[in-house]
Amino acid sequence: MLICLPPSEGKTPAPDDGAPVDLAALTAPELTAQREAVLDALATASARDDATAVLKVGAGLAEEVARNTRLRTAPTAPATDVYTGVLYAAAGLGDLAGEAAARAADDVRIFSGLWGVVAPSDRIPAYRLSMGVTLPGVGGLATAWRPHLTAALAERAAGDVVVDCRSSAYVSAWKPATTGDHAAEWVTVRVVREADGERTVVSHNAKHTRGVLTGHLLRRRAAPPTSATGLLAAARELDGEVIGTQVGTGLSYRMVAAELHEATGARRPHTLELVIA
Template identity: 60%
Template sequence: MLILLPPSEGKTPSAAGDPVDLAASSSPGLSRHRRKVLTALRRALARRDALTVLGVGAGLADEVARNTRLDVEPAGRAADVYSGVLYAAADLASLTGEAAELARTSVVTVSALWGAVGPDDRIPAYRLSMGTELPGIGRLAPSWRPHLETALAPRALDDVVVDCRSAAYLAAWRPARGTDWVTVRVLRELDGRRTVVSHNAKHTRGLLVRHLLTRGGESPRSGEELYKAAHELVGTTLLDATHTAGPSCSSVLELVVR
């Protein structure tokens, strides 16, 4: 399986360590475009309207300022740096043994700055969203698309893609037609009525990722096998799980929580 995650907005800076080494990442072929994005980001930060270009408020100025030091900031494992709701529930940093190896080969965070990031890749904390338009590059999602196709398409071949990304990161790469591609949707059931949720959705997707990595046995290789694995959570963290046809050549795994 190939599990695709969005990055968390919240990131925990590494207290110590060497700076990022792009060539040492799990997707070294993305290094050239990473450098282009880093250069464009530095140019944007030199502008007087930098916060506006990056789409953030003045309260995040300190986080944005860190972007000017990414080549010297200490880098840590992505599993430790990404620290939002989804990542807290998945708790990738605590995995050991076979579960940690499965995460290393199966989990990819799609990032506006780094493109594709594995849990063991070392990165500094940063602030940049996929919806940003950088001078000299334009909108980041389409700029990454051909590069992510080269990096991710071979990994999706003859396997199931478990897609936990939000719409902005989905725009950066979609699996090809014919791929067993399953998007994960979370619904809340209250008084018999089901509605889409946001914060709780991140937490539930994180719990699903954790389950897929730690459940033991063979990993899902198809949408149906993924549904069966997710259904193991019904009665514990889930009320229901269904697998249905979806738009854009994908199917949908719906997870229902109370």
């Protein structure tokens, strides 16, 4: 399996004694040249008077944007410590050890507007840049990264199941091939709440549930799934389990079902629907 995660919107700065980033040491070193180009363009854009507008963030994040000008010398920490938020807290990637940690290193890729993709243990500094930005000197980041990510990930995904937990901007940067020599079974993960016979899409709890699924796939004793049906079977191991707490009410919720919906056309993903109640 190949689990594709989005970065968290907020990033936690590394301790001051962390070493600076070593681009050549990051996963997929063939992305180094593009990482260099984006890093330089981001530093230039972040020094502009209109930097927050260029990067599509509020004025209250001006300090984080200014930090982008110092990323080459900024301290680093493992990506699992830098990326924080609901999905990452639920997945517990930083707490993995032994076989589960090795599985995460092989099977998890975190997508980034700055780095392209990183593995959980890759050491990076905190930064502010989303994939939806059009960066002066580089262009739209999803478009700019697409050929590089295709070259870096096509062989890894081929013949496997891609478990896609990303948001749309990051999906735009790389879509697995579903036909041809590098075909994979591409499955997006959707979370819905069931109440009184009705199912509705959720947001906060969706991130948490995707994190729970990620953690489960990495920690379970069985071999990783390599097909959409294998992924469905693994997800159904969570049926009936209390997996989280609703925001606002404090009430717990369970996963009550997992269903696989077939792709509706070529180059489109299957959908793994996780139902919570």
